Structure formats: structure tokens, C-alpha cells
Amino acid sequence: MRDNFDDAVVGGGLVGAAIAWGLARAGRRVVMLDEGDIAYRASRGNFALIWVQSKGLGMPAYAAWTRASSDAWAGFATEIEAASDVAIAHRRPGGFTLALSETELEARTGFLARLHNQPGVAALGHRVLDHAATKAMLPGIGREVAGSIYCPLDGDVNALKLFRALHVAFQRAGGAYRPNARVLRIGTRSAGGFRLEGEGGSIVEAAQLVLAAGNGNPELARQIGLEARVRPQRGQILVTEKVAPFLTYPVVNLRQTDEGGVMIGDSLEEVGFDDATSPGIGAAMARRAIRAFPHLAGLSVVRSWAALRVMSEDGFPIYDASTEAKGAYLVTCHSGVTLATAHALTLAPMIAAGRLAATLAPFSARRFHVPAR
Numbered sequence: 238m239r240d241n242f243d244d245a246v247v248g249g250g251l252v253g254a255a256i257a258w259g260l261a262r263a264g265r266r267v268v269m270l271d272e273g274d275i276a277y278r279a280s281r282g283n284f285a286l287i288w289v290q291s292k293g294l295g296m297p298a299y300a301a302w303t304r305a306s307s308d309a310w311a312g313f314a315t316e317i318e319a320a321s322d323v324a325i326a327h328r329r330p331g332g333f334t335l336a337l338s339e340t341e342l343e344a345r346t347g348f349l350a351r352l353h354n355q356p357g358v359a360a361l362g363h364r365v366l367d368h369a370a371t372k373a374m375l376p377g378i379g380r381e382v383a384g385s386i387y388c389p390l391d392g393d394v395n396a397l398k399l400f401r402a403l404h405v406a407f408q409r410a411g412g413a414y415r416p417n418a419r420v421l422r423i424g425t426r427s428a429g430g431f432r433l434e435g436e437g438g439s440i441v442e443a444a445q446l447v448l449a450a451g452n453g454n455p456e457l458a459r460q461i462g463l464e465a466r467v468r469p470q471r472g473q474i475l476v477t478e479k480v481a482p483f484l485t486y487p488v489v490n491l492r493q494t495d496e497g498g499v500m501i502g503d504s505l506e507e508v509g510f511d512d513a514t515s516p517g518i519g520a521a522m523a524r525r526a527i528r529a530f531p532h533l534a535g536l537s538v539v540r541s542w543a544a545l546r547v548m549s550e551d552g553f554p555i556y557d558a559s560t561e562a563k564g565a566y567l568v569t570c571h572s573g574v575t576l577a578t579a580h581a582l583t584l585a586p587m588i589a590a591g592r593l594a595a596t597l598a599p600f601s602a603r604r605f606h607v608p609a610r
């Protein structure tokens with residue numbers, strides 16, 4: 238059987254689903270091919286922050302891109318909820334980074350100063366708060382909290398519901414979702430466009446191709462002259478039993494979900510494709526969370542998991558169009574929740590129009606060639 242589409246999106250994680258919905262929303266005939274339940278899926282294990290305050294040191298364009306995505310999030314949330322009938326619990330009350338010593342607070346303040354001293358980075362309106370000012374906004378903090386950074390632009394969402402909403406909206410917009418459809422080989426057609434060969438000999442054809450396969454991208458990208466320099470980076474998360482609301486703001490490593498559980502996160506580990514949890518790391522995360530909010534010591538942890546981030550060499554997204562195979566695009570990033578809006582509402586229309594705007598040039602993988610030259 239041979240199917241023919243305007244666009245084939247490979248990967249049904251948050252990045253692929255946001256792009257696929259954006260393309261279908263623009264009136265394109267789109268297929269989303271997704272590997273299946275045994276694949277590594279960053280999108281099912283994330284921390285769900287829509288985070289601005291720490292993004293962009295070393296690449297001002299990323300600070301601006303993140304900021305624009307987060308500014309557009311409220312409108313996006315309204316639209317995706319209406320398109321899917323899935324409530325996603327988006328909020329933007331601002332967010333905190335807590336410091337458990339003066340040294341940590343100084344390090345964080347210095348980091349933000351360096352970020353903002355870069356040319357073209359807009360003010361975030363963040364504030365450095367001492368213990369008392371932090372306690373006024375987060376009454377549950379412990380004595381060890383020396384202070385915090387508060388940024389009014391930060392927020393969060395229920396990321397699993399967002400994931401579901403994108404998939405529902407995509408299919409309602411006429412998109413075809415193919416699970417258990419691992420793409421093995423990509424060929425180009427002589428008349429233009431792409432021929433994707435999957436397991437079991439399935440063939441899908443499309444005029445354009447978007448690689449959004451997370452940690453599966455490197456293998457696919459090299460087949461069509463694109464370069465996906467990404468690696469897995471493990472993050473572990475703990476979730477407590479549900480409790481009455483006590484945390485009105487997300488903290489970078491601690492948030493209370495709309496359902497009441499407290500998520501404690503999230504480690505940064507270079508362990509290759511090992512996605513197992515380890516009690517030592519979980520215990521360290523729990524101890525830090527209890528120092529920040531002592532009453533958490535009385536709660537039971539009911540779930541924990543590890544998931545693999547999709548991390549580029551410099552930590553910034555890669556958005557590229559192939560020069561070798563016209564109509565092929567690569568999209569990857571490690572903040573697929575935060576950037577879901579940018580991917581669906583800004584990047585997808587560019588792909589639909591057949592051209593990435595010049596503003597996205599800093600995100601090309603060509604940036605990795607500069608030191609080599």
C-alpha cells in the first residue's frame with residue numbers, strides 16, 4: 238500500500254505532534270509516523286515547565302525564541318483546548334529558582350546577569366528575593382532557603398494532557414497518525430518529494446519531510462544530508478501522593494500538578510541510553526526538596542521514572558532545511574513543552590510555506606562547523 242501526503246512528520250513526541258498539528262491546521266495533508274511504545278520518548282517523562290528565566294546564555298536568538306513562545310502560550314492553550322476538548326491546565330503565575338545558600342544565590346544571580354548582558358536580550362522583569370521576600374510568596378519554605386530568583390514569565394502545564402490534546406487536535410484536523418511505524422529508510426523521488434520505508438515494507442510518500450524523531454533523528458538525518466548532533470541525557474523525577482494545593486508557583490525543580498501530586502525533579506545525567514531509575518539520585522533530589530519545603534518529609538513518593546532528554550551539543554534547538562534534499566527539515570530541542578507554541582504556530586507555517594525564515598538561521602546545525610573550520 239502506498240500513501241501520498243503533503244508532509245510526513247517522523248516522530249510523534251511533543252515536537253513532532255506540535256509541528257504536525259501546526260501543518261494540519263494550515264490545511265496540509267499530513268501523516269505522523271511514530272515508532273511505538275518501546276521507543277525512547279522524552280515527551281512522556283518531562284517536568285512540564287514553560288520556562289524562560291534560564292534560557293539563552295550563549296545564544297540570544299534562543300532567549301528571544303523562548304520568550305516569544307511563552308508569551309504566545311495562553312492563546313495557544315485556548316486554541317488547542319477548543320480544538321481537542323482536552324483541558325491542559327496551563328498557568329503563568331511566574332516561577333522560582335530557590336537557593337539553599339548565599340553562594341547558590343550569587344551563582345544564580347551572576348548567571349542571569351551574564352544572560353542579560355548579551356546584546357539583544359530583552360529584560361525578563363526577574364527579581365532577586367531574600368528569604369523573607371521569598372517566604373511572603375512561598376509560605377512553606379524552610380529556614381535553609383537563602384533566597385530565590387522570581388521571574389514573572391515562567392509557568393507550567395499538564396504535559397501529558399498537552400501531549401494528548403495535540404494528538405487529538407491533529408487527528409480532528411484531518412491528520413493521519415500511524416503508531417508502530419518506525420521509519421527505516423528515506424529515499425528521494427525523481428519527481429521531487431520523499432519515499433519513506435518502514436518496518437514490514439510499508440511505504441509512505443510525501444512532498445515534504447519533517448524529522449522530529451528525538452533521539453532517533455541522527456540515524457535518519459544523515460540519510461538526507463542533515464545533521465542531528467543530539468545525545469540522550471537522563472532525567473529522573475519523583476511524584477508524591479496528592480495533597481491539598483500549597484504551591485501556587487512552579488519552582489524549577491519542584492511543582493504541584495493540577496491533580497495535587499508534587500513533582501520533584503529532575504536530574505541531569507550522562508549515561509547514554511540507560512533509562513533506569515537509581516535510588517541514590519532519587520534520594521538526593523528528595524533531600525533537596527525537603528530542605529526547600531520541610532513538610533514534604535511527611536509525604537509518600539508514589540511514582541518515579543527516568544526519561545531521556547534530547548540534548549544537542551550546545552543545548553540549543555536545531556532547526557534546519559536540507560540543501561541536499563529540498564523539502565526535508567530537521568527539528569529538535571530539549572524544551573518541547575516550552576516551545577510547543579513556537580513549533581505549532583510559527584515554525585509549522587514556515588515549513589508549510591516551504592522555507593525557514595532567516596530569523597531561524599542561528600539554529601542551523603551549521604553552527605557546529607565553525608570551530609572545525
Ligand SMILES: Cc1cc2nc3c(=O)[nH]c(=O)nc-3n(C[C@H](O)[C@H](O)[C@H](O)COP(=O)(O)OP(=O)(O)OC[C@H]3O[C@@H](n4cnc5c(N)ncnc54)[C@H](O)[C@@H]3O)c2cc1C
Pocket residue numbers: 247248249250251252253254270271272273276277278279280281282283284285286287288418419420421449450451452453454457471472473474503544545546547569570571572573574575576
Ligand atoms: C526528565 C525530563 C524533563 C523535562 N522537562 C521539561 C520541561 O520542564 N519543560 C520543557 O519544555 N521540556 C522538558 N523536557 C523536554 C521535553 O519533554 C522534550 O523537549 C521533548 O519531549 C522532546 O520531544 P521530542 O518529540 O523531540 O522527542 P520524543 O518525545 O523522544 O519523541 C520522539 C518520537 O520519535 C519517535 N521515533 C524515533 N525514531 C523513529 C523512527 N525511526 N521512526 C518513527 N518514529 C521514530 C519515537 O517513537 C518518539 O515517539 C524534559 C525532558 C525530560 C526527559
